[in-house]
Amino acid sequence: MISAHDEETHLRELIPQLLQQDHPTFEIIVVDDRSNDGTFDLLLEETKKDHRLRMVHVNRTPPHVNSKKYALTLGIKAAHYEWIVVTDADCRPTSSQWLSLMASEFATDKSFVLGYSPYQKKPGFLNLFVRFESLLTAIQYLSFAWLGNPYMGVGRNLAYRRSMFLESKGFNSSLAVTGGDDDLLVNHLATKKNTAVVINANAQVLTFPKETWKAFFNQKIRHLSVGKHYRLGHRFLLGLFTLTWILTWFAGLPLAIFSEHRYIVMGVLIVRLLLEGWAFHSSARKLGQRFEAWAILPLDFLYAFYYLVTGLVALFTKKVRWKN
Known part of the structure; x- marks a missing residue:
């Protein structure tokens, strides 16, 4: 169909x-x-x-x-x-x-x-x-x-x-x-x-x-705006996942630089990235694909900013458009 x-x-x-x-x-x-x-x-x-x-x-x-x-x-x-x-x-x-x-x-x-x-x-x-x-x-x-x-x-x-x-x-x-x-x-x-x-x-x-980034951004606004209609439990779990991802960079990174426990925080961030890399690698293999492991760090960093922006726009957007 x-x-x-x-x-x-x-x-x-x-x-x-x-x-x-x-x-x-x-x-x-x-x-x-x-x-x-x-x-x-x-x-x-x-x-x-x-x-x-x-x-x-x-x-x-x-x-x-x-x-x-x-x-x-x-x-x-x-x-x-x-x-x-x-x-x-x-x-x-x-x-x-x-x-x-x-x-x-x-x-x-x-x-x-x-x-x-x-x-x-x-x-x-x-x-x-x-x-x-x-x-x-x-x-x-x-x-x-x-x-x-x-x-x-x-x-x-x-x-x-x-x-x-x-x-x-x-x-x-x-x-x-x-x-x-x-x-x-x-x-x-x-x-x-x-x-x-x-x-x-x-x-x-x-x-x-x-x-183009504009076309991709508009597509994701449409996708994320639909999430407002998910069941409450699903919205909570997905929101919690996204929040922890964003806090990794907006809170974790400053703590890793300025906190007196910087080495502990830095170690936690490194372990997280290693686990994320393993998850992407193993998942891609099970799906019959390959993914560029070297790109995990910059993509992880960019994703936090991307989701913060698109998520807020989608949350407050009342009208989204399909093509034509």
């Missing part, structure tokens, strides 16, 4: 890869969400070539309703099968086994399957930071799910039951919220018993990262 707004270029690459998935029975539903480019004409032509590809067209979105949630809801209602696997037009499956590996967790007692979607590696410090932030987020939400407390998923690689979505009225509680079609759905409905996780390297989808 894909919601697409002006995604003709991406869909020309993605659709053939989806049709090549090694799974016996599936359909691909692309919701053309009021596109202004050639998306509609492309889908109209491609649906004639393969019956597994279907299009749902959206002419208009009702007032005060998030367009992507509305588009996905129409697509889910039109689906023929029980399990919905969602991704984005700017994603690419890492293998033809992606769908089969996700489907391997479609057990009778499960309603959600959380996947992983890393960002494509490119030159430059921005890309390094984007991948760092994405890996950190993955470590958090996958670990929480493994510990029996799922709080989010990513809509680039996520599966859930159609019947559960319809019975719980889907996005009804967050229709006016920009974003959250993935993490809020998981946050409100996922439990220890009904959630599975897939991290196999062949079950991932690569995503094209933002290429």
Whole structure:
């Protein structure tokens, strides 16, 4: 399932890869969400070539309703099968086994399957930071799910039951919220018993990262603003994690320089960085990736300032925008 707004270029690459998935029975539903480019004409032509590809067209979105949630809801209602696997037009499956590996967790007692979607590696410090932030987020939400407390998923690689979505009225509680079609759905409905996780390297989808700091900043404001609607317990735990990270540099660093116990504080900071480096290295290996260990220190330092700024902006931003 894909919601697409002006995604003709991406869909020309993605659709053939989806049709090549090694799974016996599936359909691909692309919701053309009021596109202004050639998306509609492309889908109209491609649906004639393969019956597994279907299009749902959206002419208009009702007032005060998030367009992507509305588009996905129409697509889910039109689906023929029980399990919905969602991704984005700017994603690419890492293998033809992606769908089969996700489907391997479609057990009778499960309603959600959380996947992983890393960002494509490119030159430059921005890309390094984007991948760092994405890996950190993955470590958090996958670990929480493994510990029996799922709080989010990513809509680039996520599966859930159609019947559960319809019975719980889907996005009804967050229709006016920009974003959250993935993490809020998981946050409100996922439990220890009904959630599975897939991290196999062949079950991932690569995503094209933002290429400017402004675009990345705007994207993260949208993502973080959704966090205000998480369950209270999840907000507390995530807030506590972020607070300790920020205090490491804003309080720990001055203490390491000026305190009479500077050597003890410095030792604690060093141990923390070593543990963080180990966590990133081991997590990346389990996810079938490699991450630049040398960059942990500067990225750790930058992340504290980045999260302080974006977190405050997201907290006080009343209106965020999706593209167009």
